[in-house]
Amino acid sequence: MGRGFWPWFLQRATAVLLLAFLGAHLWLEHFAAPGRVTTYRRVAARLAHPAFVALDWGLLALVVFHGLNGARTAVLDLGLSPAGERAVTWLAVVLGVGAFLLGVDALAPFLGMRAPIPW
Amino acid sequence: MEVRHQVVVVGAGLAGLRAALAAGQAADVAVVSKLYPVRSHSVAAQGGINAAIDERDSLESHAYDTIKGSDYLADQDAVELMCEDAPRVVYEMEHWGTLFSRTPEGRIAQRSFGGQEFPRACYAADKTGRALFQTLFERSLKAGVRVYDEWVVLSLAVADGAVRGLVALDLKTGELHTVAARAVVMATGGLGLMYQRTTNPYSATGDGTAIAYRAGARLKDMEFVQFHPTSLVGTNVLITEGARGEGGILLNARGERFMERYAPRLKDVAPRDIISRAIETEINEGRGLPGGYVHLDIRPLGLDLIRHRLSEIYDFCRTFAGIDPSRELIPVQPAQHYMMGGISTDNEGATSLPGLFAAGEGACVSVHGSNRLGANSLLECLCFGRRAGQAAAAFAARAGEEAFPAAALEEQRERLAAIRKRRQGEHHGVVRRELRGVMTDKVGTFRTGEDLAAAAAELARLQERYRSVALMDTGAVFNADLAAYLELGNSLDLAQAVVACALERQESRGAHARRDFPQRDDQRWLKHLLCRYSLRGPVLEEAPVRITRFTPKERTY
Amino acid sequence: MDEISFRIFRFDPSRDAEARYQLYRIRPEPGLTVLSALVNLREEQDGSLAFRASCRSGICGSDAMLINGRARLACKTQVAEAAGDGTVTLEPLRGFPVLKDLVVDQSDFWEKLVRVKPWLIPGPEPAPERERLMRLPAQQFDELSRASDCIFCACCYAECPMEGRHRAYLGPAALVKAYRFEADPRDAGSAERRGALDHPDGVWRCHHVFRCTEACPKEIDAAWAIQQLQRRLAARHLRLKGDA
Ligand SMILES: Cc1cc2nc3c(=O)[nH]c(=O)nc-3n(C[C@H](O)[C@H](O)[C@H](O)COP(=O)(O)OP(=O)(O)OC[C@H]3O[C@@H](n4cnc5c(N)ncnc54)[C@H](O)[C@@H]3O)c2cc1C
Ligand code: HEM
Ligand code: FES
Numbered sequence: 001m002g003r004g005f006w007p008w009f010l011q012r013a014t015a016v017l018l019l020a021f022l023g024a025h026l027w028l029e030h031f032a033a034p035g036r037v038t039t040y041r042r043v044a045a046r047l048a049h050p051a052f053v054a055l056d057w058g059l060l061a062l063v064v065f066h067g068l069n070g071a072r073t074a075v076l077d078l079g080l081s082p083a084g085e086r087a088v089t090w091l092a093v094v095l096g097v098g099a100f101l102l103g104v105d106a107l108a109p110f111l112g113m114r115a116p117i118p119w
Numbered sequence: 120m121e122v123r124h125q126v127v128v129v130g131a132g133l134a135g136l137r138a139a140l141a142a143g144q145a146a147d148v149a150v151v152s153k154l155y156p157v158r159s160h161s162v163a164a165q166g167g168i169n170a171a172i173d174e175r176d177s178l179e180s181h182a183y184d185t186i187k188g189s190d191y192l193a194d195q196d197a198v199e200l201m202c203e204d205a206p207r208v209v210y211e212m213e214h215w216g217t218l219f220s221r222t223p224e225g226r227i228a229q230r231s232f233g234g235q236e237f238p239r240a241c242y243a244a245d246k247t248g249r250a251l252f253q254t255l256f257e258r259s260l261k262a263g264v265r266v267y268d269e270w271v272v273l274s275l276a277v278a279d280g281a282v283r284g285l286v287a288l289d290l291k292t293g294e295l296h297t298v299a300a301r302a303v304v305m306a307t308g309g310l311g312l313m314y315q316r317t318t319n320p321y322s323a324t325g326d327g328t329a330i331a332y333r334a335g336a337r338l339k340d341m342e343f344v345q346f347h348p349t350s351l352v353g354t355n356v357l358i359t360e361g362a363r364g365e366g367g368i369l370l371n372a373r374g375e376r377f378m379e380r381y382a383p384r385l386k387d388v389a390p391r392d393i394i395s396r397a398i399e400t401e402i403n404e405g406r407g408l409p410g411g412y413v414h415l416d417i418r419p420l421g422l423d424l425i426r427h428r429l430s431e432i433y434d435f436c437r438t439f440a441g442i443d444p445s446r447e448l449i450p451v452q453p454a455q456h457y458m459m460g461g462i463s464t465d466n467e468g469a470t471s472l473p474g475l476f477a478a479g480e481g482a483c484v485s486v487h488g489s490n491r492l493g494a495n496s497l498l499e500c501l502c503f504g505r506r507a508g509q510a511a512a513a514f515a516a517r518a519g520e521e522a523f524p525a526a527a528l529e530e531q532r533e534r535l536a537a538i539r540k541r542r543q544g545e546h547h548g549v550v551r552r553e554l555r556g557v558m559t560d561k562v563g564t565f566r567t568g569e570d571l572a573a574a575a576a577e578l579a580r581l582q583e584r585y586r587s588v589a590l591m592d593t594g595a596v597f598n599a600d601l602a603a604y605l606e607l608g609n610s611l612d613l614a615q616a617v618v619a620c621a622l623e624r625q626e627s628r629g630a631h632a633r634r635d636f637p638q639r640d641d642q643r644w645l646k647h648l649l650c651r652y653s654l655r656g657p658v659l660e661e662a663p664v665r666i667t668r669f670t671p672k673e674r675t676y
Numbered sequence: 677m678d679e680i681s682f683r684i685f686r687f688d689p690s691r692d693a694e695a696r697y698q699l700y701r702i703r704p705e706p707g708l709t710v711l712s713a714l715v716n717l718r719e720e721q722d723g724s725l726a727f728r729a730s731c732r733s734g735i736c737g738s739d740a741m742l743i744n745g746r747a748r749l750a751c752k753t754q755v756a757e758a759a760g761d762g763t764v765t766l767e768p769l770r771g772f773p774v775l776k777d778l779v780v781d782q783s784d785f786w787e788k789l790v791r792v793k794p795w796l797i798p799g800p801e802p803a804p805e806r807e808r809l810m811r812l813p814a815q816q817f818d819e820l821s822r823a824s825d826c827i828f829c830a831c832c833y834a835e836c837p838m839e840g841r842h843r844a845y846l847g848p849a850a851l852v853k854a855y856r857f858e859a860d861p862r863d864a865g866s867a868e869r870r871g872a873l874d875h876p877d878g879v880w881r882c883h884h885v886f887r888c889t890e891a892c893p894k895e896i897d898a899a900w901a902i903q904q905l906q907r908r909l910a911a912r913h914l915r916l917k918g919d920a
Contacts (some may be wrong), residue, residue, distance in 0.1 A: 153701065154730060154738070159703075162735055211810065212805055215796060216796030225809035226809065247824075257795035260789075260794060274768050291775060291781075293690075321715070321729055321730055354732065439707075439709075472821045591722060591724055592726075595690045596687050596776045597726045599718070
């Protein structure tokens with residue numbers, strides 16, 4: 001009993017969080033400092049701050065989970081054998097962890113650069 | 120396939136499923152039905168089920184109304200038994216889950232119905248049949264009742280004067296199966312399809328009644344066919360009596376509330392036979408609308424009540440007549456609705472054929488006599504369905520295991536082979552259409568000896584033609600053409616019984632109104648007509664009416 | 677109205693290698709329903725045409741079929757309305773094995789229904805001698821009453837994209853039935869029904885496409901009922917974690 005609930009619930013929970021993160025992301029990128037142009041330097045400088053990196057990692061985790069879990073759901077709706085279902089789930093897990101680590105890896109170098117918050 | 124059960128019930132409507140549930144308590148039981156259970160016409164019942172459950176009401180009053188409604192032809196002991204059982208039936212269904220409409224206090228709501236002195240029809244909006252049936256169906260799923268669905272029963276197997284089982288055609292495969300049983304309960308419902316104008320479904324061809332008749336069981340009260348006053352013009356879909364019970368009124372072309380003249384006290388909630396004749400009279404005397412109908416006005420009830428308590432009616436009017444009954448008048452006319460007669464049974468559902476039991480609209484205990492009151496049929500199905508099931512199980516416990524007579528199967532196999540082989544002949548659809556025309560024109564609300572004799576002659580000719588009709592489909596799988604052909608044979612046999620009894624009864628009583636004998640004649644006719652099958656046509660006998668404490672009086676409303 | 681064409685799916689497994697479409701021409705009178713037209717066709721032109729029908733008033737659920745591609749009851753569909761461009765196409769319900777012509781095998785549908793224990797499961801307290809009192813706010817009673825209107829026609833199954841792809845999904849009709857009892861104050865069977873409902877092929881398979889709600893000839897909001905079940909189960913999961 002209960003199988004089926006968690007993926008269903010987390011899909012919705014991540015959707016709600018995505019909305020929040022997306023709002024925060026848009027606000028910080030485009031509205032918090034109106035008039036300023038977004039340059040590589042400014043982004044890099046900002047990413048040196050753990051709070052911003054955490055925000056983006058969180059956003060990434062949510063998108064990856066939500067997207068892959070959604071894709072997994074769509075595939076499972078086709079009606080697979082139990083073995084097929086397990087394979088799809090594991091494939092999603094591997095892809096998800098992989099994608100997340102890639103993202104972590106991409107942003108990690110910025111963390112080392114000590115710089116003031118650029119606004 | 121050959122299967123064997125102790126008891127087999129034919130029909131999965133209210134009566135059949137109730138019988139099966141009861142029999143299942145004490146015996147191994149199965150149901151055979153030509154429709155999947157939820158397709159049975161019991162789901163179409165709209166208005167209500169009677170039970171004297173209000174403190175201000177009484178069993179005597181329910182019994183008296185029923186007997187008076189029957190024009191004193193009902194067997195009074197059976198009526199008393201049914202009315203006494205009614206509260207138990209309703210409470211049992213409630214306990215099993217039926218979603219009755221409720222009063223503000225949370226009790227089962229009741230409404231007025233035709234010919235009753237107290238609002239005692241318990242209802243579930245205007246879908247009472249569906250609500251009750253679903254509950255029963257759900258119980259049967261819970262109990263795991265075995266149902267052979269889409270098997271059309273063709274005949275009973277009889278040996279040594281007793282029933283041994285039946286033969287059925289499996290629609291899905293075209294195969295013939297035998298079901299051996301110690302007791303059979305017939306519960307195959309109504310026979311309205313023999314009329315052109317009817318509220319009955321395509322499947323109402325009286326199969327079980329005809330099969331029992333041909334196997335030797337007696338039919339009873341066959342002359343009494345009920346015409347419902349308010350069917351929607353066009354498709355003849357029923358507009359429940361509950362619409363008038365809630366306050367709707369009938370109007371003729373001049374806008375007069377004509378029922379005031381025919382039944383000064385009860386007016387629009389007088390019994391059905393009286394209202395149907397009143398409508399026909401208005402139409403015949405030129406006060407109907409062109410095309411032969413009158414109006415039902417439920418506008419004063421208001422949209423809110425209509426949408427809640429008459430939701431199906433609201434939907435029917437919009438779907439089938441394109442009108443909004445909260446703002447427009449509903450065009451209505453009488454149509455065949457119910458068969459009072461059927462396989463003659465005693466109070467336990469036993470017929471004149473040992474091992475054969477019957478219940479529901481296809482049977483006749485005689486609780487309705489010559490005219491059924493609205494909301495008494497669902498009650499009859501549940502009350503006598505249960506009793507018949509119990510009696511059949513008890514019978515099966517006493518009876519021994521007998522061999523199934525092989526000849527019964529052979530006979531049906533030959534019959535089907537013969538019709539499948541026939542390459543030429545008119546299609547049975549033509550014969551069916553003529554039958555429905557004759558019955559509607561000549562055996563309707565008002566009858567005369569002349570019309571009935573003409574109908575009898577016409578039916579004899581149709582029987583002759585039926586013997587040489589042909590099929591268009593000779594395939595095996597889901598051959599609906601073959602099923603319709605077999606059903607037509609049943610309709611024809613029963614139509615002959617109806618006409619023979621109607622010709623014989625030279626008086627007017629309840630739904631049987633003879634223009635040539637307009638009075639009720641208790642001296643000669645306070646009795647039932649029984650009907651026995653013979654190759655030369657129906658053979659009639661008489662049986663006394665059982666009277667307990669209500670002496671026949673003139674019937675006024 | 678002028679003559680119109682009926683283009684009907686034909687298949688008799690005992691004779692045909694594959695399905696075909698057959699054209700019939702009819703001259704409709706006003707008010708003619710698709711079902712009446714079929715009955716006339718069968719009696720007058722082609723007795724071998726197979727379809728199911730009984731009540732002809734939208735109550736028995738026999739005659740669901742695809743009418744111009746959408747699952748509907750033939751008896752509740754006017755020919756005039758369906759024949760927009762002069763042709764009415766009739767096919768068997770999607771997602772069910774075809775027995776013959778417009779007749780499908782619904783066994784699967786009935787089996788799913790039984791899985792939700794579609795009967796009243798009362799609580800431990802004994803039933804009173806008379807009826808149980810039932811006092812519900814009008815709106816709640818209406819919702820319950822609507823949910824109990826199902827006629828098992830299976831239009832919702834034929835329209836549900838999940839049902840179409842995922843055979844094991846309980847589907848809208850069975851779930852509406854489950855909701856009808858879950859929402860009934862007299863019922864105490866939630867725990868017994870949970871195994872079937874709280875399952876990937878139970879309520880969680882629904883993605884709210886709302887095709888069932890659109891298709892229902894009795895105007896039952898099936899997708900809404902399923903959402904109610906999801907909500908009830910979600911609440912139970914989040915509050916009583918671990919009692920699975
Ligand atoms: C439109 C309408 C509204 C009504 N409203 C009311 C009302 O409000 N109150 C009331 O009391 N009464 C009402 N009635 C009457 C009442 O509904 C019926 O008399 C009653 O439901 C009949 O039930 P039954 O079980 O005898 O037959 P049905 O429900 O008709 O069932 C017959 C069964 O027999 C099976 N069967 C038939 N032939 C065969 C065969 N050859 N082989 C195998 N199986 C076969 C069918 O498959 C079906 O399962 C109404 C009737 C109609 C038509
Ligand atoms: C604010 C952003 C988002 C919100 C609010 C949101 C919301 C939702 C919701 C509620 C569902 C469940 C639908 C159902 O099962 O009925 C869902 C499913 C899904 N989402 Fe999102 N989502 C968002 C962003 C995304 C993004 C960015 C992606 C892609 C990477 C995505 C991919 C998916 C997929 C593939 C599904 C599964 C579809 C299905 O169940 O059939 N979503 N989303
Ligand atoms: S024939 Fe009964 S629903 Fe259409």
